[in-house]
Amino acid sequence: xxxxxxxxxxxxxxxxxxxxxxxxxxxxxxxxxxxxxxxxxxxxxxxxxxxxxxxxxxxxxxxxxxxxxxxxxxxxxxxxxxxxxxxxxxxxxxxxxxxxxxxxxxxxxxxxxxxxxxxxxxxxxxxxxxxxxxxxxxxxxxxxxxxxxxxxxxxxxxxxxxxxxxxxxxxxxxxxxxxxxxxxxxxxxxxxxxxxxxxxxxxxxxxxxxxxxxxxxxxxxxxxxxxxxxxxxxxxxxxxxxxxxxxxxxxxxxxxxxxxxxxxxxxxxxxxxxxxxxxxxxxxxxxxxxxxxxxxxxxxxxxxxxxxxxxxxxxxxxxxxxxxxxxxxxxxxxxxxxxxxxxxxxxxxxxxxxxxxxxxxxxxxxxxxxxxxxxxxxxxxxxxxxxxxxxxxxxxxxxxxxxxxxxxxxxxxxxxxxxxxxxxxxxxxxxxxxxxxxxx
Amino acid sequence: xxxxxxxxxxxxxxxxxxxxxxxxxxxxxxxxxxxxxxxxxxxxxxxxxxxxxxxxxxxxxxxxxxxxxxxxxxxxxxxxxxxxxxxxxxxxxxxxxxxxxxxxxxxxxxxxxxxxxxxxxxxxxxxxxxxxxxxxxxxxxxxxxxxxxxxxxxxxxxxxxxxxxxxxxxxxxxxxxxxxxxxxxxxxxxxxxxxxxxxxxxxxxxxxxxxxxxxxxxxxxxxxxxxxxxxxxxxxxxxxxxxxxxxxxxxxxxxxxxxxxxxxxxxxxxxxxxxxxxxxxxxxxxxxxxxxxxxxxxxxxxxxxxxxxxxxxx
Numbered sequence: 001x002x003x004x005x006x007x008x009x010x011x012x013x014x015x016x017x018x019x020x021x022x023x024x025x026x027x028x029x030x031x032x033x034x035x036x037x038x039x040x041x042x043x044x045x046x047x048x049x050x051x052x053x054x055x056x057x058x059x060x061x062x063x064x065x066x067x068x069x070x071x072x073x074x075x076x077x078x079x080x081x082x083x084x085x086x087x088x089x090x091x092x093x094x095x096x097x098x099x100x101x102x103x104x105x106x107x108x109x110x111x112x113x114x115x116x117x118x119x120x121x122x123x124x125x126x127x128x129x130x131x132x133x134x135x136x137x138x139x140x141x142x143x144x145x146x147x148x149x150x151x152x153x154x155x156x157x158x159x160x161x162x163x164x165x166x167x168x169x170x171x172x173x174x175x176x177x178x179x180x181x182x183x184x185x186x187x188x189x190x191x192x193x194x195x196x197x198x199x200x201x202x203x204x205x206x207x208x209x210x211x212x213x214x215x216x217x218x219x220x221x222x223x224x225x226x227x228x229x230x231x232x233x234x235x236x237x238x239x240x241x242x243x244x245x246x247x248x249x250x251x252x253x254x255x256x257x258x259x260x261x262x263x264x265x266x267x268x269x270x271x272x273x274x275x276x277x278x279x280x281x282x283x284x285x286x287x288x289x290x291x292x293x294x295x296x297x298x299x300x301x302x303x304x305x306x307x308x309x310x311x312x313x314x315x316x317x318x319x320x321x322x323x324x325x326x327x328x329x330x331x332x333x334x335x336x337x338x339x340x341x342x343x344x345x346x347x348x349x350x351x352x353x354x355x356x357x358x359x360x361x362x363x364x365x366x367x368x369x370x371x372x373x374x375x376x377x378x379x380x381x382x383x384x385x386x387x388x389x390x391x392x393x394x395x396x397x398x399x400x401x402x403x404x405x406x407x408x409x410x411x412x413x414x415x416x417x418x419x420x421x422x423x424x425x426x427x428x429x430x431x432x433x434x435x436x437x438x439x440x
Numbered sequence: 441x442x443x444x445x446x447x448x449x450x451x452x453x454x455x456x457x458x459x460x461x462x463x464x465x466x467x468x469x470x471x472x473x474x475x476x477x478x479x480x481x482x483x484x485x486x487x488x489x490x491x492x493x494x495x496x497x498x499x500x501x502x503x504x505x506x507x508x509x510x511x512x513x514x515x516x517x518x519x520x521x522x523x524x525x526x527x528x529x530x531x532x533x534x535x536x537x538x539x540x541x542x543x544x545x546x547x548x549x550x551x552x553x554x555x556x557x558x559x560x561x562x563x564x565x566x567x568x569x570x571x572x573x574x575x576x577x578x579x580x581x582x583x584x585x586x587x588x589x590x591x592x593x594x595x596x597x598x599x600x601x602x603x604x605x606x607x608x609x610x611x612x613x614x615x616x617x618x619x620x621x622x623x624x625x626x627x628x629x630x631x632x633x634x635x636x637x638x639x640x641x642x643x644x645x646x647x648x649x650x651x652x653x654x655x656x657x658x659x660x661x662x663x664x665x666x667x668x669x670x671x672x673x674x675x676x677x678x679x680x681x682x683x684x685x686x687x688x689x690x691x692x693x694x695x696x697x698x699x700x701x702x703x704x705x706x707x708x709x710x711x712x713x714x715x716x717x718x719x720x721x722x723x724x725x726x727x728x729x730x731x732x733x734x735x736x737x738x739x740x741x742x743x744x745x746x747x748x749x750x751x752x753x754x
Contacts, residue, residue, distance in 0.1 A: 148573060159505060234494045243487050263488045264519045272517040274498040
């Protein structure tokens with residue numbers, strides 16, 4: 001369908017559409033970190049003429065013979081605004097705005113891509129990305145109407161910033177170890193109660209917020225965890241366990257009254273805000289666009305669930321976690337590449353936000369977590385993902401030492417340069433970034 | 441009212457015995473700003489707060505993330521236990537002094553200008569479209585809960601509350617006004633988001649008339665008044681699952697809608713009739729109404745129109 005050498009260019013162009021400029025660095029990052037591995041970075045040697053038609057052709061899915069002339073009604077018009085219908089004031093940068101296009105023109109990329117076709121590319125590629133996003137949103141039931149899909153996607157992208165914490169630090173006396181013990185226990189309880197995965201991610205997210213917003217003593221830590229799972233179930237599940245059942249699961253260490261009091265405290269403390277931007281949604285969404293194999297998806301889901309146990313991971317955006325687990329899963333499984341698969345993978349990488357450093361750091365954390373889980377068979381997640389249903393992903397031998405497959409992320413000084421430009425991209429989504437990278 | 445350090449609001453005045461309980465104007469003791477407090481007492485059995493309350497309040501909180509300009513801000517939620525079996529959930533909303541009812545009453549003699557009405561309608565429909573696309577229906581839209589700030593901004597209030605309350609307060613003997621209710625609700629048929637469009641249509645007419653369009657005294661009377669204006673629907677249109685039959689109403693020969701809303705332009709009348717369509721499935725949606733010619737019309741053109749009409753009225 002698309003010539004492989006065009007992938008990097010395509011990537012660059014769409015990134016420009018989405019983020020308005022500065023796409024150069026993102027293309028480099030995606031390539032480096034395996035988001036578009038096995039492909040040449042940027043094909044600078046081809047003439048612009050050769051690149052344009054195929055790109056356009058793919059973007060609009062038109063026949064090769066139509067290449068030279070855009071179909072009627074699609075004449076590139078300078079200054080034409082492609083704005084999705086506005087329901088109210090649009091504040092997100094995803095849609096093409098004048099400012100973005102101008103910003104893009106000013107970048108040095110204009111030097112090697114003909115100006116006259118710029119807007120046409122923008123339109124074609126935006127519609128391509130849009131179509132993919134809409135399809136995936138619909139497939140995953142993240143939207144109830146295709147017309148709203150793009151809006152929902154924009155909201156998801158923007159909203160995920162509410163989910164990451166500025167710091168991984170826990171209030172005393174809690175440590176990452178105590179937290180991990182609690183999360184592991186909750187994962188097992190969750191499994192026992194046959195809840196959906198969504199409920200688990202919500203519960204852990206509520207617990208992370210609860211730990212920081214409500215004063216709890218060590219004695220009540222388990223109670224907090226259970227209440228978060230209870231509330232997540234009330235929000236997501238059809239069948240909610242009885243309070244007495246939950247108390248029983250805690251060896252009746254707490255009374256029902258204590259549990260209900262904690263429920264009120266958590267609800268008030270969290271202001272009844274039980275919304276959550278699940279990294280699992282981002283994972284399935286990205287995997288759907290990237291046409292990942294079932295095994296890659298299961299592997300990524302396993303790694304994503306391991307991230308719940310890692311206290312450090314709370315600072316990352318759901319999209320970053322999803323991107324990292326998919327990259328790592330591909331590394332581990334080493335499936336033979338296909339041109340279509342690579343094209344889809346590149347399209348999916350467009351929606352990734354963040355720097356290469358972040359991506360690699362998460363991959364390293366999870367590689368460590370996966371190796372650790374291998375040694376401790378009592379870990380809930382490991383056991384859960386060793387079943388036939390999940391294609392035995394957790395017992396994959398490579399996971400025992402997957403870190404060696406990854407480049408050491410601190411070796412690249414230029415990553416800091418890349419970081420600077422990525423901060424800008426991130427700001428485009430939301431002004432207050434919570435990126436740890438600056439603390440490196 | 442149980443108040444503690446965790447409840448930093450002091451009541452200033454009662455601002456209304458709403459259908460679902462008393463609403464208080466209160467002061468935020470920290471910021472000094474005024475807020476509106478709406479409380480609901482929910483039965484808490486052995487399984488804690490009911491699932492429906494948790495979900496509905498969480499939904500209202502989620503809507504907050506969008507920060508929609510035409511929807512009243514929910515600033516805070518508190519859950520306070522009163523007894524073993526009852527918890528009071530207090531929703532703290534931003535306080536807006538004026539509702540559309542007083543706004544219409546206060547409007548000087550000839551009434552609102554065409555421009556102003558269009559602007560209010562656009563804002564109202566915009567807020568409603570937002571709620572509907574998030575699967576929230578208002579169910580009790582009326583001029584009293586369409587707030588208008590001093591800057592002329594429309595903010596919808598009390599949406600989504602209907603469901604929070606109705607689950608737990610079904611037995612409260614409340615008097616809810618019938619005037620803005622659509623036929624499907626009056627007939628006891630099933631209903632969804634189109635109910636709000638009907639109410640919006642009634643409000644639209646009221647902006648011109650400065651008095652309600654249908655002032656029924658009972659459900660049958662309300663239906664009769666509606667059919668006098670929109671005509672009696674055909675036998676095919678009449679819902680199958682209701683006890684009230686079509687024969688109970690006289691087939692009146694109904695005059696054109698402009699008899700009831702005289703200042704309405706042709707396009708305005710068209711929009712109004714699309715909102716007051718008997719069949720909820722045929723009724724225009726909020727987002728489509730926003731696209732209607734009447735509301736899309738250029739400001740300048742209708743400014744002249746309204747001055748002329750304004751002049752015509754003594």
